[in-house]
């Protein structure tokens with residue numbers, strides 16, 4: 410039996426984790442997930458039911474460049490230690506998809522176990538498409554042009570004609586990928602699983618490989634461990650705080666925080682989106698912020714005790 414790799418790519422906050430959470434519970438066989446976080450804190454793994462799958466996290470960079478070695482080792486360890494049917498790979502939002510596909514292809518040739526890239530999916534957030542394709546064209550286009558299936562997400566934030574325009578622009582970059590432009594969150598299970606089948610990687614034909622600039626020259630990251638407890642009012646105001654230009658340009662923030670009433674909350678922020686949900690169990694609290702020209706001291710000071718902020 411070969412181990413099938415599923416690469417689920419997409420820019421910051423596009424919906425990669427959401428999609429993976431939607432498909433994994435319905436797939437058969439032993440499954441592993443490799444989560445690549447650009448920052449140095451683990452947030453997304455808290456959202457998975459750990460008994461269902463093996464989770465490996467790779468932090469502080471991208472598996473397509475600075476962390477290639479860790480990525481290879483992780484795949485080798487996973488395939489040696491478990492009898493896996495599937496490995497899901499969630500690259501960091503600023504990862505270069507062509508490089509990831511090429512590395513996976515290379516690993517599959519040299520691995521002692523039989524591994525094949527089964528599907529390559531990219532999620533594209535409609536609400537930020539026009540801004541991001543202008544600002545981050547290189548990363549952004551690379552993720553689109555190398556996908557076999559593309560899911561347009563956050564479609565409720567754009568009107569029909571804007572959605573059509575985005576679909577046309579995506580087709581202009583990649584006219585062979587199957588594009589899903591309905592609300593994928595409302596898809597029945599089988600249709601969601603079928604996306605993986607349409608994303609079948611029948612040939613390695615990477616575009617833009619090796620031309621990308623390292624993400625570190627564009628994006629910075631700030632992590633806060635054990636942030637202060639927030640009141641409900643402060644939580645409600647969090648999206649305005651992240652939009653404050655004194656912080657720099659915050660493109661993504663996510664975290665697990667504790668409220669004043671001691672409950673735990675997971676939150677997600679992108680420039681066009683903010684949401685949070687209660688968590689059932691207590692967790693380590695932490696916040697990860699990714700953006701451009703971030704004011705690290707200012708951001709840390711906002712969420713840390715005065716003493717910690719001064720260190």
Ligand SMILES: Nc1nc2c(ncn2[C@@H]2O[C@H](COP(=O)(O)OP(=O)(O)OP(=O)(O)O)[C@@H](O)[C@H]2O)c(=O)[nH]1
Pocket residue numbers: 419420421422423424425426427428453501502561562563564565593594661663677682684
């Ligand atoms: N309304 C709406 N929310 C969505 C959609 N897709 C994802 N979300 C929400 O958007 C937030 C970010 O989604 P994630 O799945 O964490 O995005 P990601 O691509 O994994 O983000 P990174 O952590 O930056 O890699 C979460 O709160 C999701 O619930 C969508 O199509 N519509």
